[in-house]
Amino acid sequence: MTKPLISTELAQSSTAARVIAVTLDSPVERQSALHQHARGQLLGARRGLLSVDAADHHWVVPATHAVWIPPDCLHGLRSHGPFHGWSVYVTAPACVGLPQQPCIIATSGLLREAVDRAATWDDGARDQRQERIGQLILDEIAALPMEPFGLPLPDDLRLRRITQALVDDLADNRSLEQWAQWGGLSARTLARRFISETGFTFSHWRQRARLLRALELLAAGEPVTTIALELGYENVSAFIAMFRRTFGVTPGRYFITGL
Secondary structure (H helix, E strand, O other): OOOOOOOHHHHHOOOOOOEEEEEEEEOOOOEEEEEOOOOEEEEEEOOOOEEEEEOOEEEEEOOOEEEEEOOOOOEEEEEOOOEEEEEEEEOOHHHOOOOOOOEEEEOOHHHHHHHHHHOOOOOOOOOHHHHHHHHHHHHHHHHOOEOOOOEEOOOOHHHHHHHHHHHHOOOOOOOHHHHHHHHOOOHHHHHHHHHHHHOOOHHHHHHHHHHHHHHHHHHOOOOHHHHHHHOOOOOHHHHHHHHHHHHOOOHHHHOOOOO
16 A cells, blocks of 8 residues: 555544645556545546545546545545546535535546645645635536546456456457456356446457547547557557447547537
8 A cells, every 4th residue: 555645634634724635646556455534535647547446336537537535435546557646635524515425527627727736735724815726626526527437347356357457558459268367267257247247348348448548648639540559459440430439429529529
């Protein structure tokens, strides 16, 4: 388990500032074991995918979105590769009016800018300007749409090991049979349990993980051809066809249409 982003005392405090924001760029993977604290938490990545456990929810979440975790909710996370992320910690009284269950929200430029500003403050008392920015962060959390956008993770530890390895290297094109052998179970068991635990077939789960990563790379301005090759597609046409089947538009038009 890596070092907490804020101290245990601050994570449990109801008397310190209502909103505490933190950003972190780490050259190594970040992994946080299951834990809980009195403050609510909004967490996200600047780039890369996160695996998040929160209560009975298990998701892979792209950098275009964030996860809201209510106060006293058991949760943990793992980054895939170096961690470039941020978190906002909110006192329990200030969580009134915010979602009462773990959920995924689409982040906004306004929220990200406000978090970056708040992350520069110390732990002392807030002045009026800082309080207004803190309230803006709370308003954005309350107003931004909740979305069923994360990719569910399985509970079976053998399947979880496979999905973590897949997300670590989305260009890995090993077959279901090869992954089953690597994971120490039969191909039939892998196929059956994947559907029962995630709602996706193995191939559809892998495609979805690739597309979530593609959204982040598109938002960062990466060329479509580069994205297709990075994600393991044989050619750019195959990637564009898969993207269009899932989102209804081509990669080049996704953000133009405001989806």
